[in-house]
Structures are given as C-alpha cells and as structure tokens.
Amino acid sequence: MPDQGNPQQDGFIDDSLHSARQQLEGHIGDVIDQYAGRVPGGERFTPQAKQAVSGILDGLQKQLENEASNRMGNMGGALGGGNNNTNNQQSDQNGLL
Template sequence: MNNQGNPQTEGFIGDSLHGARQQLEGHIGDVIDQYAGRVPGGERFTPEAKQAVSGILDGLQKQLEAEAANRMGGLGNPGSPATGNGNQSSDQGGLL
C-alpha cells in the first residue's frame, strides 16, 4: 500500500496498519487453504478467494488510514473541532 502524499499516515500509523494487515491476510489465507482442502476441487478457487480478501482489506486499510489522517490532522490545529473551539461564532445566531 502506498502512503505517499499523506504524511499523517506515514511512520507509526502506516507501519502499524501494514503489519496488522499482513498478519490478518496471512491468517485468512491459511483458513481459505484449510477450507479448500476439505472441499473436492476447492484448491482451484483459492487464488480467487485470496484476491477477493486482499481487495476487501485494501478498502478497509484505506478507510482506516483516512480516519487516522483526519484525527491526526486535527491535533494542534486551533480551529479544529478536536480542540473544542473550532468554528464557533460569538453571536451564535441569537440562540443564547
């Protein structure tokens, strides 16, 4: 997975997600192999099943990286909702 152009997900976050994804993908691949071995002719479907799992994990990893980038991007930014004072008007539209 390529994290270029997204410095918030590089380093610790990107490495953590990549490591967790590799571990999960390996485990699911093993389960697919075990299941396919129990079904007559199942071995011929393992590459397609593993490719489908990889696609699902790609989408999940992208979502997690985007969420991490959003959360990391809000830290230290005085106008962000993460600090509790972003985009507040002093008038509040006369509702106070």
C-alpha cells in the same frame, strides 16, 4: 498551506496498519487453504478467494489510514494546526463498510 501531518506519526500509523494487515491476510489465507482442502476441487478457487480478501483489506486499510490521518489533523487543529476533513468525506463516499 494544508497541514501535512506529523511524518513520524503517519509513518507509525502506516507501519502499524501494514503489519496488522499482513498478519490478518496471512491468517485468512491459511483458513482459505484449510477450507479448500476439505472441499473436492476447492484448491482451484483459492487464488480467487485470496485475491478477493486482499481487495477487501485494501479498501479497509485505506479507510483506516484516512481516518487516522483525519484524527491527527484534528489534533493539530486543536494545537493551532490545520484541519483537513476532505479525506474523511471521500472515504465515507467510497467506503466498503
């Protein structure tokens, strides 16, 4: 049976990443709004710019979640649990960075 990780630990990681992502997305959105306000007609492009940033952050968040999950799985392996490297290989192939 594959190692499912520690649900409490995974929840903490997911919550932390989600919170950090929301703060970052809000800050970047504010910067986009400020910049668009300085460029004539720039407001037309703010939805597209914010959508692009959201897509980039989605990819980054998935990579971070996979890496955190892999690290937790590796810690479980050292303690007698399973070791799951399939997510790490997949995130390396599909990664944006």
